[in-house]
Each structure stands twice: as structure tokens, then as C-alpha cells.
Amino acid sequence: MQTTKTSRKAAFTGIKSRVHVVVLRPVQASRALVPVVQSVAAGATEAAKVDGRALRRSLNQTGRYVRQPTNDPVSQQLMDEHGVGYSTNGLVAQMRNDGNIWKQGTVTVKLAKAYGYCWGVERAVRMAYEARQAHPDKKLFVTNEIIHNPEVNKRLKEMNIEIIEDEGDGKDYSQIGNGDVVIFPAFGATVKELSDFRDKGVQMVDTTCPWVAKVWNSVDTHTRKQYTSVIHGKYSHEETIATASFASNYVIVKDLKEAQYVCDYILHGGNKEEFLAKFSKAVSKGFDPDTMLDRVGLANQTTMLKGETEQIGKMLEATMMQKYGPAELNNHFLLMETICDATQERQDALYDMVADPEVDFLIVVGGFNSSNTSHLQEIAEHKGLPSFWVDSAARIDVEKNTVLHKLAHGELRETVGWLTPGKPVTIGITSGASTPDRAVEEVLAKVFKIYDPNFTGIAPKDCGRLATPEEH
Incomplete structure (x- = not known):
């Protein structure tokens, strides 16, 4: 779609930027799933006939139903390699252990006190990885995006875990047969889906967030x-x-x-x-x-x-x-x-950040179809703090010093000259509850590269694993 360029004043002192709506450049990301309205009606009709608690109990009785992670070390190692879990030795982990602040040349970064992966999301990704390890020779399917993060869903596809997408006429589950493995995502599955897969004789891995x-x-x-x-x-x-x-x-x-x-x-x-x-x-x-x-x-x-x-x-x-x-x-x-407190904790932390007079602008990292991430961007916009919402580091062009970012109401914009090398700056950064730490680290790496062309990365440092709530 062709659009006309419009300019505005620089979003903050010292940065000359031209903001304009652009035609989207291709970026490696999973297509957002938009469930059809009929899905709601179908689920409601089924609920009138089925006792939800009895249905969920019946899943346990099949002997083909898993709803707890096994904390498999091989899966953990692969998650670390792919960068889809909590950071243990990267920049985010080091910031976490050092007051959520990092100084890199003229750039000071402040990480929100609450940010990124919530426990339920990390748990869902872990269980999907464990399912692949437990069933290496079987076909694996997810009934929706496991979480709203393009990189994580891309990794699952690379592991031959197929995500069933709605092409506009509902989801086609006909390709799933007895003996296959079906993963229910962190968002859960409908009563009808649970009932149908129980009766179909498939192995079920339920990653639904306990909340x-x-x-x-x-x-x-x-x-x-x-x-x-x-x-x-x-x-x-x-x-x-x-x-x-x-x-x-x-x-x-x-x-x-x-x-x-x-x-x-x-x-x-x-x-x-x-x-x-x-x-x-x-x-x-x-x-x-x-x-x-x-x-x-x-x-x-x-x-x-x-x-x-x-x-x-x-x-x-x-x-x-x-x-x-x-x-x-x-x-x-x-x-x-x-x-669930996780969403509110991230919002409260961002309110603190936008009130910090030292922060010049904000970067929000998270999937463009993520509801909780959109609320973070919305907070910054309402408070008048310049903010750039990106779903991955691929949205940042180091050589051209441009960023393709999304506004809270959905518009995609490209800002040219969004960073000003040579001038000291304090950047606030946060991420949505479906965003792994690696995504934040990759975004900051590109920011540091724009400020310093000689930047070659942050040396890893073992910081230990992030403590998570016990499962009950």
C-alpha cells in the first residue's frame, strides 16, 4: 500500500528523526492467528452439554495426557542454545544481578524492575521442547501459537512442531491422527478441542497457564x-x-x-x-x-x-x-x-520507569500480536515518553540508523535517525510477558552497534538461573 510521508519534530532532544508510515519490509515472523468468531459460539454450545471440570478430569484418565513439565536437562540446554528461556549468562542476566542498569560507552540502559517472560509462558515453551524430546519420531502439532512471540514459534517450526493456523474458515485438524502428539498452548484450548482430542486417541500435552x-x-x-x-x-x-x-x-x-x-x-x-x-x-x-x-x-x-x-x-x-x-x-x-499479577507487575514497573526523569526514551520488546505488550506501549504513549515497540531486533537497521516500530493503536512506522551517536543517552527498556530475554539482548546489541561501530558484543558471565514459583 503506497502512502505519503509526513514529518514531525524530533521525539526527544538531540535526535533528528523523520517519522513516516511505510510499506512493510518482510521480516521473519509467524503470522498472527485471528480466531474466527464461530469458535466462540461453538465452544459455548459444547459447554452447555459438557461439565468442564469433569472433562478435564477425564483427560487425566486417558493415560495420554501430560500437564506438568519434567525439567528435562536436554530440553533446557536446547532452550538456552535457542535463546527461548530465561537468560543465564547474557546481558539481561547480568543486568538482573547488577541493579537492572548497564553502561556501554555513552549509553546507559535501565531495565524495568518487572519485565519479560512470566512463569506460565516459560513453562509452556519448556513443555513444548520437552514434548519434542519425549517423542522424537512422532508428528507434533500445536493448536495455536504456543505464545505470542515470533521467534519462539519460529523455533518450534524448525523442530518440526507444526502450528495449526486458522486460514479464515476455522482450523483444519484432519491431518492429526491416532498416535500423533497435540500440544495445547499457554492460552489454553476450547472445550470442544479438548473433548475431540481426548476421543481421537492422540497424546496430549497441555501447557495451559495455571492462571x-x-x-x-x-x-x-x-x-x-x-x-x-x-x-x-x-x-x-x-x-x-x-x-x-x-x-x-x-x-x-x-x-x-x-x-x-x-x-x-x-x-x-x-x-x-x-x-x-x-x-x-x-x-x-x-x-x-x-x-x-x-x-x-x-x-x-x-x-x-x-x-x-x-x-x-x-x-x-x-x-x-x-x-x-x-x-x-x-x-x-x-x-x-x-x-494474574504478572501482567500488572510489568505495568507497574513501567509506570515507575516513565516517571524517571533520567530516561530519554523507551524501547518495548514483544510480539506485535501480544495483548499485554500493547498495554506497555500504551502506557508510554499516554505519559508522553517517546517509545519504540519492536517485536525483534530485525526491525532495527544498524547501517541506516532506522527502526520500524508499532504504535499502541496498531500503526507501523519507520523512524529514521532514531539514535544520535556521540551524545550521552539513557534508554529505558521493557518486554512483554511472552518475550524471552534473548530478544531484549539482541535489540540492545543493535543499539550499542549504532552508537559504537566497534561494538562486538557482551562477554557472557554465568549468573545462575532465575528462581521461579513452585508448581502445585
């Missing part, structure tokens, strides 16, 4: 107790599609504005046709707002803003209390603790 599974438990409770699930999330996101499949009745709200609309409808009623049109892609099949909003429970997509989910919960609680009275609140509103 996502905790949300499923809450939604399953809503179903059993006949509450409608109000899900704070994005209706087209893989995780929300899976979560909705465990609910018999649900409405998905993406933000406070949509939540307020639902609350107003609960209190005052309204135009049913308008409601159903507004949430046409975000409600269960046969949803009736006039009869299905008298008892509601709250659930969430784990990558959404924690504070926003909490606020929606308070709105629903106040609405039900106003309509039915305090004595009847528990009969009309159900709240279970399902919020």
Missing part, C-alpha cells in the same frame, strides 16, 4: 451455579475464546465503557436489539440480556489490566447491590480471585 486454568474453574463454577459469566477480555483473543467455551451463558466486555453499558442495562433495562448488536461477537448463542443478567459472575482474560478488572468487579457489585439490596447480593453476584 488461565484458574479462570476456567471460576467460569465453570458460574455455569454450575447458573450465573452468567461477564468476561473482561477481547472476544477474538485465543485465551478468551477458550475461557468462554467453559461458560453456558456469557458476555465479553473489553473495557470500562462496555462494562458500564452492561451495568446500566441490568439496572434500567433497554433496547435488547441494540444490546445484541453491540455485543454480537461477544455473547453466547441465544443470549437474552433481559433474563440472563440477573445473576452474574466475573472472569477475566489474564493479559488485561488488573486494575480495570478490579474496577469492573466493583461496578457489577454496586449494580447488583443497588438493584437487589445488600442482603441479596450473594445471590446475584459471584466474585472469585482469578487475577
